[in-house]
Amino acid sequence: MNLLEQELDYPFGAQMPDSGSTLEVAPGVRWIRMALPFALDHINLWLLADEIDGVAGWTVVDCCISREEAKAQWEAIFAHELQGRPILRVLVTHMHPDHIGLAHWLCERWKAPLWISATDYYAARLGSQSTTGFGGPDSADFFVAHGLSDEGKLAEIRGRTSYYPSMVPAVPRRFHRLMDGATVRIGAHDWQCISGYGHAPEHMALYSPAQGLLLGGDMMLPRISTNVSVFDQEPESNPLQLFLDSIDRFQALPADTLTLPSHGKPFRGLHTRIRQLHEHHRDRLAEVLVACQAQPCSGADILPIMFKRPLDAHQTTFALGEAVAHLHALWFKGQLQRRRDADGVYRFQATVA
């Protein structure tokens, strides 16, 4: 546990569901944990007791990436954890591969509908047919414009043209739209949709007032900070400001809300975590501003300031996207100005020394 985590309460301690099984975290709410083959090595998925048209069953929240290990784990859950009831609905918080990868497989297998925000649905449909900002020539050009010059990493990024489809080979052909402010009835409880921005196009968290539960998705994580990146498709975006504004919306929820995050463990201390995340980004922004006061900096120049460890090509795409997000937040505020130099690289300089 790091120092910041010590300010949070993990009501289940070190308890976690075993592979292929579930752990009840509230009546009718079960926690599933699946392995991921990345540095971020797991994702949490949830089973909510449901009843639709008089049929008792389950709503699944998020799916894991498409791969045999995850399907096998789902099979074990179908066999032992559903109490003989079907999956009635597949609800996805956002379009990232670890969340939507197996939605097509789950929906097809159970003849269940997909519930997701419209923006993320279309982004996933498009992404499953081509690359999406994590690779390919457009992505490499974007990183070059932000100062990445390592030819090996650029070649790897350029060559990665089917990264998203490799984890999300298909997306269901139809969906039910989740919208901010809408209420979804799941079994005995109402869940309110809370949209969030800056991490995915239109992320949906769900809050159950009666149970005091927040399905936070990737917008409210206890241990790591959510990735907030500028991508090549939207090169002049300000995702960090969107993210910070979005997490402030959770401030209205009760302090003792139990947050069920997509990574890490269920926790209490929602308001504390909102403050910690603001402080984290405030400190990063201050470091970036100091660097840009000393000399004009590209995104690549900011990398070693924000990330004090070696990064491989995959990590570089995330890290550089984050570095540009911090530069843009300061640029949009007027604290930095941007220029494009003769070498084609964007550099940012403090407007006040």
Ligand SMILES: [Zn+2]
């Ligand atoms: Zn995500």
